[in-house]
Amino acid sequence: MDCATVTVPMNYRKPADGKLSIAISRRKAKDPAKRQGVLLLNPGGPGGDGLLMPSYLEPEAIATSYDLIGFDPRGVGRSTQLLCEVGYWEPPRTRPTDDQFAPITAAAREREAACQRAGGGLRPFVNTANAARDMDVIREALGEKKINYLGFSYGTYLGAVYGSLFPGKLNRSVLDSSMHPDWLYYEQSKQQSVAAKQSVDAWVKWVAERDKTYHLGSSAAQVNAALDEMGTRLAAQPIPWPDNPDFPRIDRNTFDQLLGFWAAPRPNWALLAELVVKIKESIGGTLPADAGKAMAALGKALIPETFNDTFPTVTCEADWPADLNVYYEQMRLFRERYPYGRGANAAEPTECTFRSFTPPERLADLKRKGYPTGLVIQAEFDPATQYDGGPAMAAKLNDNLISISDEGSHGIYGRNACATEKINSYLIGGVLPGSRTTCAGAPRPDVPAGGVAAQSGRSLEQRAVELIKIHKLDRTF
Template sequence: MNIRRGMKCRRGVVAVAGTAVAMGLVTAPAAEASPAEASALAQYYQQQMSWAPCEPGTPPPGIPPEEWEKLWRGMECATVTVPMDYREPDNGRLSIAVSRREATDPAKRQGVLLLNPGGPGGSGMLMPNNLAENNEVADSFDLIGFDPRGVGRSTRLQCEAGQWLERQTRPTDDRFPAIAAAALDRERACQRAGGGLRPHISTANTARDMDVIRAALGEKKINYLGFSYGTYLGAVYGSLFPGGLNRSVLDSSMHPDWLYYEQSKQQAVAARENFDAWAAWVGERNDTYHLGDSAQQVRANLETLRERLAAEPVPWPEQPDYVQIDGTLFDMMLGYETPYRAGWALFAELVIKIKNAVGGELPADAGKALATFADYAIPETHSGVFPTVTCEADWSADLNTYFDQMRVFRERYPYGPGASAAEPTECTFRSFTPPEPITDLKRDGYPVGVVVQAEFDPSTQYDGGPAMASRLENNLISVADEGAHGLYGRNDCATRKIDDYLINGVLPGSHIVCAGTSPPDVPVDGSATRSAPRPTSSLEERAADLIETSKLDRTF
């Protein structure tokens, strides 16, 4: 759901071709069903998976074939068949692609760990290899990835291309009707292409597919690790199939009561929170950056700079296909580049470069550094899954509700997505009726799990973590003063606690706090400017190093 207007973004990886499914293994559903339902679903629960080395297929644009092939090395792939409609199991079938990396130490094997990267619409096929690198859980669990229904190499839900407008962080009222008309056009386009499948692409049905995967793997229970939207998916699975879930980790959780409009708006709230934290840090170091001596003054000065950029945008050097740095793009940068504390100093330097370039030219090195950040944005999803799953919840059909919120957000929360986080979407004009209500989340019959949340999470705002932990009566790990989205494998303290829980069953405690990543050690008195040697690395190299060390290029 991260938006990068007009800037090249590296796309999320797609799935791999699977292999055929054989029938034969008898494993029962993990939740009780009526005799008729159990009989109708037996053919799906009795599948055996036929594994074969994964075929990488054609690499996405920009990824060399040898690098793409390496990403799949060591994994096996298969498919399972699931009913399109679980209420009428004989009325159509879908194919679900599954990947596996077997436990590296068979003596320590404790079962399977099913993975989901979020989205909705994210591919999980590469997650076993991504997670296995330098990770102790790879010794103890078969790591299982999959493409949810509608995604990647599973039966796909594709939408026709509808109308997309350039996103604006502070649109004027006269633009509101065009924004609504574009959302209506996209909804009609999606319905034309995938209308027969869309009612069956839902979180609950994906959870049911997960239980079929569990049975086809020959497992009585799964362990689960989900990120972002994958936290909600895991909570739904546990609510529907408590007998099938053992240990569960929900990393960077959605709020159980924010489906889905409020969840979208809260991204702009989080962007403002991150900007304010960065502005306060910069203000304390005014002798170094000269952007203002307080958070309020930094914001005032950057608002003035934003007005100048709106009137006189700065072009990207050597990047003619990039949009110019105008007021809207500057708003996005201020929200999207401030969550990661380790990059605060570098971003402050880049803001100064932009400020000095108004009326002139941005230095090539600064342009390359900004482009490097843009290319490693959180991957967007472009199938029909996102504007279908998010429509499983009811959205207001009153356009004035959205327009009123957009007015509020363009004033109070203009950074990152800004007012676009509050605009009407395809779901405002939903063309189908969901066949069932949203799942009532509860933990009744499966063990206590763990929720982990960063204080300044830019995509799933912090309040979602405590709310989900409370709803499920799970343990909560909060990571203080941290702006990362997806903490497992990024924050050492949280990772150790999660590993101890997944591998040894040791819960961290009802609520513990881990320290987040510290900002750069830039003295407040300006001595860094006076005495520090000039950096030997270019801005572009420093941006690339930050991405690598902070694992910002990870696709979950």
């Protein structure tokens, strides 16, 4: 790749106040004769570094026709960094008790103070609108009249803001795994636990249809009762997990996270069911070594997104509830209704509850007026940006929507052949797939309902590694 740095104002309203550097990268189109311009890429976050994205997407068809442009947004990676002092994090709890609300709140308040001490001068200007303005500086530096855009997760909101601020500078646009335009950002966080519960409910029904294989119950109610009983027993007597320093034991909290995060990808379902059976058999003892290794392998692939210190700043560009009772009521609700994955952790106070700076501008009014119809891509059981965000963003921008049915992935391009083909046809040929299109998700495991699954002979660890490789479960944005 070619790499460079562009210089941008810290504050676009007062350029003399200081400048920031933005690191950019370029992988030129493989076929210069077919080149159609530049395609800017963003991985999401907020806080994801995108400098290496042109290399990640080099095998895809778009690399033939576009110069792929990556960049680290302001505050991130090799661009001018926004740093926070290390603050205290309470361990994430899926079902916190009322007594635990106060320390969770105190930790969020302390983290905000730690961020303010280290990055106070820069923080007000690390936001989505300024990142979009930086993108337009990149466009100008490259000598392009217009850009094309492919953004994932939070990158969908960034792309929508760019199109709203610079409609005459945007050509084709693909928003993959979209944020909801009206869920900035507290509701977006909570919906991750809603999505996790939806995937667990679907998995529970699938397991109930295979009671002769897994013996967890022949109805959804029976399987849920078995899971609740296991959770109660794990809360009282966690299972030691040898050789895992991050999770030395499996308690109810870890069990909730396991179910919520690992039920999302459908190809994972059979292995997840077998691991749950192993955990059930191990209560009162120790997790078998092979089951522990399988869980560790999947855990590295399916842990939720992590962010640098830009995340707790950009997400504060929107107002969060100021009344702590709002959070406490939601945490009580979520620990009962949506305890899987992040559970009530998704509804708790954050740094933004105690925001110590005033955003210099209001959120951008999202609209598509002046640039071509784009695509929004959304998986039915997206674990990070819940499905409703896709139709809402498509309606907001009057874009075409591609839905991936029975799919629990986050970040579809390059992973789903049907959707990837339609995206390529649009980006390369300008062909829209239709206002509403559906592609099938990755297949569920071939375990017959009402029968006993054939044993493959491969260990749980081997199968976990195989799932990661075949279904690209380790690719997160």
